[in-house]
Amino acid sequence: MQKVITLKDLCLVTKTAQMAANIHGGRAKCLQRLIRLDMPVPTTVALSFDAVRAIAAGQVADIPQILRHFEENPLLSVRPSSMDPDWGGPGAMLNIGMNDAKHAQLCETLGEDPATRLYMRYIQSFAVEVARLDPEEFYLPDQPSLAALKAMLATYETEMDAEFPQDAGEQLGEVLRSMARTWEGTTARLLRQAKGAPADAGLGLVVQEMALAMGPGISGSGVIQFVDNTTGTAQINGRFAPQATHTEIIRDSANAIYLTRDPRGPSLEDEAPDAFQKLIEFGALGRIRLREEMEIKFILRDGELTILDAIRVQRSSRAAVRIAVDLATSGVIAKEDAVMRVQPAALSELLHRQVDRRAKRDFLVRGIAASPGAASGRLVFSANEAQASAAREEPCVLVRRETTPEDIRGMHAAAAVVTLRGGVTSHAAVIGRGMGLPCIVGAADMDIDEKKREITVPDGRTFQAGDMVTVDGTTGQMLAGQPAMLEAALDDAFQTLLSWADAVRDIGIRANADTPADAQTARNFEAEGIGLCRTEHMFFDGDRVDLMREMIFAETPEGLGAVLERLLPLQRADFKDLFRIMQGLPVCIRLFDAPLHEFLPVGKSGMRELAEVLDVPLAQITARVDDLSEYNPMLGQRGVRLGISVPEIYDMQARAIFEATAAASETSGAIVPEIMIPLVSAMREVELVQSRIDAVAAAVRTETGVDFEYKLGVMVETPRAALRAEDIAEHAAFLSFGTNDLTQMTYGLSRDDAGKFMSDYVKQQVYEEDPFHTLDLEGVGELLKLGAERGRRGRPDVTLSICGEHGGDTNAIAFCRAQGFDYVSCSPFRVPVARLSAAQLALKDKIGQ
Ligand code: PEP
Ligand code: MG
Numbered sequence: 001m002q003k004v005i006t007l008k009d010l011c012l013v014t015k016t017a018q019m020a021a022n023i024h025g026g027r028a029k030c031l032q033r034l035i036r037l038d039m040p041v042p043t044t045v046a047l048s049f050d051a052v053r054a055i056a057a058g059q060v061a062d063i064p065q066i067l068r069h070f071e072e073n074p075l076l077s078v079r080p081s082s083m084d085p086d087w088g089g090p091g092a093m094l095n096i097g098m099n100d101a102k103h104a105q106l107c108e109t110l111g112e113d114p115a116t117r118l119y120m121r122y123i124q125s126f127a128v129e130v131a132r133l134d135p136e137e138f139y140l141p142d143q144p145s146l147a148a149l150k151a152m153l154a155t156y157e158t159e160m161d162a163e164f165p166q167d168a169g170e171q172l173g174e175v176l177r178s179m180a181r182t183w184e185g186t187t188a189r190l191l192r193q194a195k196g197a198p199a200d201a202g203l204g205l206v207v208q209e210m211a212l213a214m215g216p217g218i219s220g221s222g223v224i225q226f227v228d229n230t231t232g233t234a235q236i237n238g239r240f241a242p243q244a245t246h247t248e249i250i251r252d253s254a255n256a257i258y259l260t261r262d263p264r265g266p267s268l269e270d271e272a273p274d275a276f277q278k279l280i281e282f283g284a285l286g287r288i289r290l291r292e293e294m295e296i297k298f299i300l301r302d303g304e305l306t307i308l309d310a311i312r313v314q315r316s317s318r319a320a321v322r323i324a325v326d327l328a329t330s331g332v333i334a335k336e337d338a339v340m341r342v343q344p345a346a347l348s349e350l351l352h353r354q355v356d357r358r359a360k361r362d363f364l365v366r367g368i369a370a371s372p373g374a375a376s377g378r379l380v381f382s383a384n385e386a387q388a389s390a391a392r393e394e395p396c397v398l399v400r401r402e403t404t405p406e407d408i409r410g411m412h413a414a415a416a417v418v419t420l421r422g423g424v425t426s427h428a429a430v431i432g433r434g435m436g437l438p439c440i441v442g443a444a445d446m447d448i449d450e451k452k453r454e455i456t457v458p459d460g461r462t463f464q465a466g467d468m469v470t471v472d473g474t475t476g477q478m479l480a481g482q483p484a485m486l487e488a489a490l491d492d493a494f495q496t497l498l499s500w501a502d503a504v505r506d507i508g509i510r511a512n513a514d515t516p517a518d519a520q521t522a523r524n525f526e527a528e529g530i531g532l533c534r535t536e537h538m539f540f541d542g543d544r545v546d547l548m549r550e551m552i553f554a555e556t557p558e559g560l561g562a563v564l565e566r567l568l569p570l571q572r573a574d575f576k577d578l579f580r581i582m583q584g585l586p587v588c589i590r591l592f593d594a595p596l597h598e599f600l601p602v603g604k605s606g607m608r609e610l611a612e613v614l615d616v617p618l619a620q621i622t623a624r625v626d627d628l629s630e631y632n633p634m635l636g637q638r639g640v641r642l643g644i645s646v647p648e649i650y651d652m653q654a655r656a657i658f659e660a661t662a663a664a665s666e667t668s669g670a671i672v673p674e675i676m677i678p679l680v681s682a683m684r685e686v687e688l689v690q691s692r693i694d695a696v697a698a699a700v701r702t703e704t705g706v707d708f709e710y711k712l713g714v715m716v717e718t719p720r721a722a723l724r725a726e727d728i729a730e731h732a733a734f735l736s737f738g739t740n741d742l743t744q745m746t747y748g749l750s751r752d753d754a755g756k757f758m759s760d761y762v763k764q765q766v767y768e769e770d771p772f773h774t775l776d777l778e779g780v781g782e783l784l785k786l787g788a789e790r791g792r793r794g795r796p797d798v799t800l801s802i803c804g805e806h807g808g809d810t811n812a813i814a815f816c817r818a819q820g821f822d823y824v825s826c827s828p829f830r831v832p833v834a835r836l837s838a839a840q841l842a843l844k845d846k847i848g849q
Pocket of ligand 1: 737
């Protein structure tokens with residue numbers, strides 16, 4: 001049944017009118033607030049969402065009911081008022097009510113030229129926006145004239161078979177109908193839904209008496225705000241243009257004058273000091289009473305001030321943080337409000353350089369956004385080229401089919417990395433995130449020709465080594481050239497906001513950090529410890545990868561022993577560094593979990609190089625690679641399986657950890673290292689490893705005379721480990737869920753290959769999201785829940801956490817909080833985002849949202 005428009009739906013905006021943002025829209029509600037603050041707002045009538053819906057459906061608005069609030073023959077404006085101003089809406093219509101009689105009257109008061117320009121501009125917008133006539137027919141001449149006006153009116157009449165409406169009520173009715181219908185159109189619907197509006201979002205409209213910005217004395221239109229949009233620091237910004245409308249100053253501000261006194265030219269402060277002073281006062285009042293930084297839209301007519309509107313200041317992520325913190329520090333809002341006002345994702349923008357939103361993007365190819373931030377550089381196709389480029393101090397972008405440990409050197413040297421294969425948990429993605437290096441993976445629509453050293457992107461363009469490109473790891477786009485960037489901004493406001501977040505947060509946040517450099521980043525971002533140190537990653541770098549390979553290739557116990565002896569001091573030094581940097585905070589070290597294929601040489605040249613390093617015949621290398629290669633390396637001799645079949649490796653690592661513990665404990669107080677066993681699927685695996693590690697600990701205690709403790713824990717990343725968590729926990733002080741492998745194994749979906757078809761799956765809604773990106777609460781989450789319950793049954797005080805790449809995501813943190821986990825661990829650069837997300841979840845719980 002069609003809704004009948006009632007008087008309540010056409011509401012004169014007064015201090016006491018019954019109004020709400022979810023009935024009349026944000027703009028209407030804000031105007032009421034301005035009126036309550038005694039600001040000079042022109043007479044305004046608000047139409048509710050219901051009224052606008054009824055008009056769109058064909059009901060005629062009760063125009064006399066609206067017009068009765070205005071003077072006779074008024075000039076009016078109509079503006080959209082959706083619930084959230086960011087959802088947009090149809091453009092404003094100004095000067096409704098303009099007609100021949102009004103034109104004659106304005107010729108007297110304003111002069112013929114301005115009056116004619118005003119009328120012609122109105123006819124133009126009415127013809128194009130409301131009557132939907134061809135814009136070509138209604139262009140505005142530079143010099144308005146009565147003849148041109150007459151011609152325009154005649155064109156309208158020819159096109160419409162009717163005279164240009166002279167009645168203000170008729171014009172208003174048409175404008176309301178047109179705006180209401182535009183809102184219901186598919187384009188507008190899709191646009192606002194992309195901005196987060198619900199499918200049934202309503203539109204309110206505000207009809208307001210026009211304040212003419214033309215006339216004697218100082219007259220014109222202006223906007224003023226009291227903070228900078230980019231930095232959020234206090235600063236008067238805006239513009240004022242004499243004898244111009246707001247639409248004109250947006251299009252062209254050539255004749256705008258300064259707002260504040262300026263030696264370069266006239267200013268509003270000098271020309272209209274009283275009005276300027278009032279604006280400053282209104283700004284301060286609005287900030288306190290509306291609890292927000294507002295942009296005020298105003299009109300001066302012969303020096304007299306009218307406030308048309310005030311909206312939330314548009315702001316960059318950086319400004320959002322500063323504004324929230326400044327409002328709280330000055331007591332306008334509570335610290336908790338400030339914490340709630342900043343989107344966690346916005347912090348991620350502050351941690352990395354970004355492509356400036358205003359910059360033009362020459363799009364080349366899209367892949368998976370694997371590590372945020374942006375960087376420009378010249379294309380290179382190998383680690384060696386990347387290193388050479390770095391030596392010349394020339395930033396470069398490394399493009400590879402996929403990365404292997406051999407590429408780590410190249411990744412360190414590059415400004416950004418792009419791979420054609422892989423998903424969010426593949427090698428390049430994990431390493432890229434750890435290093436804070438912008439990275440796109442799975443850019444499968446691009447072709448690469450390594451021999452010619454060139455790529456071809458979907459639109460057919462080809463780019464060669466040395467060409468300049470930009471990687472936007474935040475959006476997953478590769479761009480041509482070098483668009484303008486915004487620098488990272490870890491300023492005091494950022495630190496303050498996070499300290500407030502920490503005060504309300506109730507779940508721990510640790511970092512996944514593999515190297516001393518990662519650990520330092522983790523400390524800088526105030527992680528509460530290391531939740532996962534992937535020890536094999538310590539060997540991705542430099543010459544160490546060869547040592548690692550030597551270990552894998554060792555064929556005799558003596559050969560292995562000799563390599564382990566060389567590895568021991570390196571590992572000990574690494575762990576000492578980690579303990580020193582983390583200053584007594586917990587450090588969880590995961591024993592080797594190298595899928596062997598990650599360390600095998602690639603191609604003939606790789607094997608030849610290794611033959612040289614190991615000083616053995618090439619044939620021996622080829623034979624060993626054959627021997628070691630597996631059909632499913634990710635399900636092969638990885639993790640604890642290597643530890644069981646070659647226990648000397650874990651023995652060496654345990655010794656390195658304990659010797660570092662003993663040494664560090666002498667200088668920095670007692671350290672209790674956490675040792676984690678990867679890829680466990682049976683309790684007996686834990687028992688076997690535990691007994692050997694206990695023996696190593698006992699030996700090191702005797703040798704060093706230092707009596708240290710350690711905690712042994714298990715990484716729950718196979719479904720069986722989750723199912724058997726009860727008996728596993730009897731041997732484990734902590735259980736950490738590795739959601740990358742757990743997702744891979746729960747779905748039976750290779751984490752390195754899923755990228756190829758994931759977008760088809762998501763598009764066709766087989767999966768709502770990529771489960772490697774967003775933790776699958778229904779399936780993998782069920783295993784986490786069950787594993788946690790069973791683990792607690794086996795050991796009531798077992799420490800629970802997750803350390804997969806999901807660790808920093810809001811949905812994973814919410815889930816872990818709900819299950820009473822102790823902490824989440826995520827890549828160092830995600831730590832601030834996770835701290836804020838966790839705080840917001842705690843606050844939402846507190847206020848019962
Ligand atoms: C995991 O599987 O979730 C994990 C953290 O380990 P990795 O990514 O090293 O396999
Ligand atoms: Mg794993």
